[in-house]
Amino acid sequence: MSSELLDALTILEKEKGISRDILIDAIEAALISAYRRNFNQAQNVRIDLNLGNGSMRVFARKEVVDEVFDPRLEISLEDAQKINPNYVVEDVVELEVTPKDFGRIAAQTAKQVVTQRVREAERGIIYSEFIDREEDIMTGIVQRQDPKFIYVSLGKIEAILPANEQMPNEHYKPHDRIKVFITKVEKTTKGPQIFVSRTHPGLLKRLFEIEVPEIYDGTVEIKSVAREAGDRSKISVHSDNPEVDPVGSCVGPRGTRVQAVVNELKGEKIDIVKWSEDPVVFVANALSPSKVLDVIVNEEEKATTVIVPDYQLSLAIGKRGQNARLAAKLTGWKIDIKAETDARESGIYPRDNEPLLTADDDFEDEDID
Known part of the structure; x- marks a missing residue:
């Protein structure tokens, strides 16, 4: 892992308000996915990230058993005790399996997964912020409209102003500043959806x-x-x-x-x-x-x-x-x-x-x- 990526974690935490722990978890999940996909491995693995020097290692986790049926997930008691005599059946042995060219391949796959996790975390933060503002008033800016809705920017997100919540004596134009009442905040697969009203009491x-x-x-x-x-x-x-x-x-x-x-x-x-x-x-x-x-x-x-x-x-x-x-x-x-x-x-x-x-x-x- 490059020092640039570590610096990016700090920037994301400050600018997006996303916990560093969430980002680290996202990177670890991405690296595990990259390892399994690119090296055709299905075993239980763990990623060890050294945030100090930016290094990373992959460890295969295998359960100690008397008789091995799946060598990708199990290790015999005899082989385990060669590593450490103290191992007993049902213990878990960790063996380093970091490929030589893992860094380059992992970075490509990890980037996509990390981006998705960051997006999900951002959506969660926005939802948490706006769910507390149900039945509250905010000032928004009209962005665009279609036959059913007017879309109002509330800063981090666009809210929906349905036709039946629009005042009959108003005509909305892009860039108009209007005060709206937040009637409902929904969590959807595409992120939070905010419904607002100009007619609500x-x-x-x-x-x-x-x-x-x-x-x-x-x-x-x-x-x-x-x-x-x-x-x-x-x-x-x-x-x-x-x-x-x-x-x-x-x-x-x-x-x-x-x-x-x-x-x-x-x-x-x-x-x-x-x-x-x-x-x-x-x-x-x-x-x-x-x-x-x-x-x-x-x-x-x-x-x-x-x-x-x-x-x-x-x-x-x-x-x-x-x-x-x-x-x-x-x-x-x-x-x-x-x-x-x-x-x-x-x-x-x-x-x-x-x-x-x-x-x-x-x-x-x-x-x-």
């Missing part, structure tokens, strides 16, 4: 964690997210600290924090509402920006009937039912919206108790267009 959550220090340090918590990517989203937030306004923290001074998230999502509208463990309050807040007069709760069916002023009915339902749909996803409650006049005619409003809200009440939420 987790992307919205992670973006707020980046922009809002109070979320990052745990002072403010995002309780739930409902998203129709590229169009509108709702998030509910909460803080155990009564002196902290969770909605205001997410909006930021003059709306700078939420606007940064909106810009990253190419203008996606975001409603930020205050979470409450009381479904009456939570559902009312979730239907922002519409005003709510009352919320009637059916605990058994996890359903609510929401009463809104007549002029607010369209706003509460939203375009193509979007506002009500997102509110239901956000709260986890079924929501049936009724106009005040219809509710009065059916006798469900007003109730005996005082109504939850009036049309003039203020909401603790923000609607960012």
Whole structure:
């Protein structure tokens, strides 16, 4: 083994982050393969590498037996004791069998095997790195695309952005820098495969964690997210600290924090509402920006009937039912919206108790267009 190869091990360890032991094991396996293939040998052999001077020797390992059936794998007790009188049956004798021209032949075969082992080790390192980043956000660079996928460089590896994970209002061009949410990391025969998304609710959550220090340090918590990517989203937030306004923290001074998230999502509208463990309050807040007069709760069916002023009915339902749909996803409650006049005619409003809200009440939420 040349000193250049030893120097290469050091360089690979530093540049690729591959353990020197892994590389040594790869070289030993390569040399054993080379010996068996080029010298038509099938015996059990061991490679002895001297990392100090770069020398190598091949040893055949043979089991000591009373009667030899396969001389490639066995040695008689009599012959073994000629080497060392202390050998007994079932011991293993090692005999040097290094061919004279082994170095040149071995180098050719070893190069290919070592390259493969290095590639496998690199794939293992990349997989270990990215499996810990599932459900995390990364910045990538668009490389290329085909009818099914967009390929995004994450540095060491290309991630796959499927068509159904692409935002409908975005057009991706090579060299565009985009933030993506890692949804899945798979180990395949061709190496790790990373799947990313621009539509996943987790992307919205992670973006707020980046922009809002109070979320990052745990002072403010995002309780739930409902998203129709590229169009509108709702998030509910909460803080155990009564002196902290969770909605205001997410909006930021003059709306700078939420606007940064909106810009990253190419203008996606975001409603930020205050979470409450009381479904009456939570559902009312979730239907922002519409005003709510009352919320009637059916605990058994996890359903609510929401009463809104007549002029607010369209706003509460939203375009193509979007506002009500997102509110239901956000709260986890079924929501049936009724106009005040219809509710009065059916006798469900007003109730005996005082109504939850009036049309003039203020909401603790923000609607960012």
